[in-house]
Amino acid sequence: MTVPTPVVHGDSDAIVPFEVSGRRAHEAIAGSELVVIEGGPHGVDASHPEEFNRALIGFLGR
Numbered sequence: 001m002t003v004p005t006p007v008v009h010g011d012s013d014a015i016v017p018f019e020v021s022g023r024r025a026h027e028a029i030a031g032s033e034l035v036v037i038e039g040g041p042h043g044v045d046a047s048h049p050e051e052f053n054r055a056l057i058g059f060l061g062r
Contacts, residue, residue, distance in 0.1 A: 010040020
């Protein structure tokens with residue numbers, strides 16, 4: 001991967017746990033930006049929209 005990549009993941013995802021998904025994606029994609037949302041479950045974009053949007057808009061604004 002050669003494009004800037006955000007990795008946004010909740011730390012309370014019981015379906016796709018952070019350790020086996022978000023962390024691995026961040027480690028595998030050089031230069032990726034990791035944002036872990038505290039208390040975020042699977043579907044963190046819907047459960048924590050303010051934090052998710054802040055991370056995404058902040059990334060896109062760079």
